Amino acid sequence: MDKLIEGFERFRKVTYPTKQRLFKKLATAQAPHTLVITCADSRVVPEYFTSSDPGQLFVVRNVGNIVPPYAQFVGGVSAAIEYAVVVLGVKDIVVCGHSDCGAMKATLKPGSTESMPAVTAWLRHAEVARHVFEQNYELDDEKARLHALTEENVISQLDHLRTHPSVAARLAAGKISMHGWVYDIETADIRVFDAEARRFVTLQIGDDDKVLATPEMAAVAASNSSAGGAADASRAGYLRAVAYAGSDL
Numbered sequence: 001m002d003k004l005i006e007g008f009e010r011f012r013k014v015t016y017p018t019k020q021r022l023f024k025k026l027a028t029a030q031a032p033h034t035l036v037i038t039c040a041d042s043r044v045v046p047e048y049f050t051s052s053d054p055g056q057l058f059v060v061r062n063v064g065n066i067v068p069p070y071a072q073f074v075g076g077v078s079a080a081i082e083y084a085v086v087v088l089g090v091k092d093i094v095v096c097g098h099s100d101c102g103a104m105k106a107t108l109k110p111g112s113t114e115s116m117p118a119v120t121a122w123l124r125h126a127e128v129a130r131h132v133f134e135q136n137y138e139l140d141d142e143k144a145r146l147h148a149l150t151e152e153n154v155i156s157q158l159d160h161l162r163t164h165p166s167v168a169a170r171l172a173a174g175k176i177s178m179h180g181w182v183y184d185i186e187t188a189d190i191r192v193f194d195a196e197a198r199r200f201v202t203l204q205i206g207d208d209d210k211v212l213a214t215p216e217m218a219a220v221a222a223s224n225s226s227a228g229g230a231a232d233a234s235r236a237g238y239l240r241a242v243a244y245a246g247s248d249l
């Protein structure tokens with residue numbers, strides 16, 4: 001507890017005075033651009049690794065970055081999604097898994113959470129990912145297995161996200177974009193789900209340090225700009241949530 005109080009003191013004395021304008025602006029309204037659904041793991045802090053200020057990200061955290069399918073389970077995650085989409089009007093939703101995820105390790109070993117009935121029940125929402133993994137991968141290496149399941153889980157939760165009426169309606173109208181990420185704690189890499197290629201690719205920072213892109217996206221952007229064309233709009237969607245980080249507040 002002492003650490004918490006000391007940290008709060010430092011925030012009040014050092015950080016707060018430098019951001020007073022921001023907090024005054026945030027005192028009566030919020031307008032986050034992105035909803036981030038990520039794991040409760042203490043090492044995964046989306047505001048930190050996207051250099052975001054308070055007010056920029058609407059973050060929902062739970063064990064395993066799960067999005068329960070709407071018809072099966074309406075609870076806190078569903079309510080937060082609905083609020084972020086309908087009231088706050090977020091333009092992007094990121095489902096962000098991560099390396100060394102305890103929830104994914106448990107999902108790989110059914111029965112390992114027997115002493116935790118709530119965790120067991122919650123992780124049933126990751127069952128679909130485990131089935132996809134078990135029937136489509138033949139991997140012996142434990143790290144590779146965990147990595148593959150973590151990616152499949154992000155894809156599964158994106159699929160669940162589509163079952164939420166508020167999201168489905170805006171997706172159909174082209175008013176919202178969904179993104180699947182896997183954050184690597186050790187290397188600070190982010191792998192992004194490329195829905196067209198149906199695989200994850202590593203985000204790379206472009207030459208101008210402003211555009212973040214996968215190698216493929218960078219190539220598309222380069223060929224388009226040399227031809228004088230516009231950037232590939234469908235792929236640009238993937239970049240938005242990252243490109244906004246740490247912006248104008």
Ligand SMILES: [Zn+2]
Nearest residue numbers: 039041101102
């Ligand atoms: Zn986790």
